[in-house]
Amino acid sequence: MKSFYSLIFLCFLMTSCEDVIDVDLPSTKPILIIDANINLFDSDSSSSLEGGVRLSLSADFFEQQVPIVENASVTLTNLNSGEEHLLPYSGTDGWYQPKSSNIFLDREASYALLVNYNNQKYRAETSIYSVSPIDSIQQGTRTLFQGDEIEVEISFSDNSNLDNFYLYDLGFDEFQPIRDQFFQGSSFTFSNFYDAEDLSVGDTLLIKGYGISKQYYNYMELLLQQVGSDGGPFGSVAATARGNIVNSSNPEQFPLGYFIISEGVKESIVIRDLNTNSSK
Numbered sequence: 001m002k003s004f005y006s007l008i009f010l011c012f013l014m015t016s017c018e019d020v021i022d023v024d025l026p027s028t029k030p031i032l033i034i035d036a037n038i039n040l041f042d043s044d045s046s047s048s049l050e051g052g053v054r055l056s057l058s059a060d061f062f063e064q065q066v067p068i069v070e071n072a073s074v075t076l077t078n079l080n081s082g083e084e085h086l087l088p089y090s091g092t093d094g095w096y097q098p099k100s101s102n103i104f105l106d107r108e109a110s111y112a113l114l115v116n117y118n119n120q121k122y123r124a125e126t127s128i129y130s131v132s133p134i135d136s137i138q139q140g141t142r143t144l145f146q147g148d149e150i151e152v153e154i155s156f157s158d159n160s161n162l163d164n165f166y167l168y169d170l171g172f173d174e175f176q177p178i179r180d181q182f183f184q185g186s187s188f189t190f191s192n193f194y195d196a197e198d199l200s201v202g203d204t205l206l207i208k209g210y211g212i213s214k215q216y217y218n219y220m221e222l223l224l225q226q227v228g229s230d231g232g233p234f235g236s237v238a239a240t241a242r243g244n245i246v247n248s249s250n251p252e253q254f255p256l257g258y259f260i261i262s263e264g265v266k267e268s269i270v271i272r273d274l275n276t277n278s279s280k
Contacts, residue, residue: 068094
């Protein structure tokens with residue numbers, strides 16, 4: 001009897017594969033996506049920045065490429081001094097980037113972002129959020145389901161008794177938002193597990209940490225729930241994840257994305273044998 005039903009199921013698969021089903025999805029009006037993440041890194045000798053403002057448009061479901069925006073005007077303004085800085089288009093992948101980290105020498109100032117595109121004005125404000133240094137990165141000995149995962153432990157000390165929020169870029173488009181609700185002013189250690197297929201002995205893994213706001217923490221939590229870690233939160237923005245940027249010209253047509261300026265830290269570790277601890 002089992003063989004009989006298996007045969008019927010096989011015949012059904014063979015006949016059903018002959019029909020091609022065309023799914024006619026409605027075309028949607030493109031929405032401007034503003035990924036405005038500026039990260040400031042300080043060292044003993046110099047300062048540098050990563051990121052900038054990336055402009056793109058939402059696309060229909062089956063589109064292979066995300067349309068980028070090359071003809072916008074993007075400005076950053078120091079709201080303490082009133083000094084304005086035009087961000088030139090980099091010529092690559094929709095990125096408009098500051099020329100120098102010297103724009104952000106006043107770490108106590110708030111900054112405004114203004115984007116002019118297609119006769120619409122988009123605006124947002126942010127402060128610069130501090131981050132705690134990474135105290136240590138070491139390879140752990142625990143595994144998960146497969147038994148061959150590589151554990152990496154990251155430790156840092158919370159930098160004040162205020163409510164602080166952090167975002168860690170763990171590589172491979174994996175991001176971890178963290179709040180200091182249960183370890184204010186104390187040291188904190190967390191682990192991330194990597195597939196053995198992704199890392200090998202001798203590979204260098206770079207970990208980055210950023211200071212973020214409570215609102216951005218909540219935004220990232222929602223974003224990661226919607227899109228997961230796959231592709232990272234800065235690949236394609238989920239339609240319901242509304243950020244802090246408003247359309248001053250037409251509030252009903254709000255953009256997607258978020259504007260934040262973060263102090264950043266980064267440290268690396270060389271992967272060793274799976275069962276051998278190794279400090280940075």
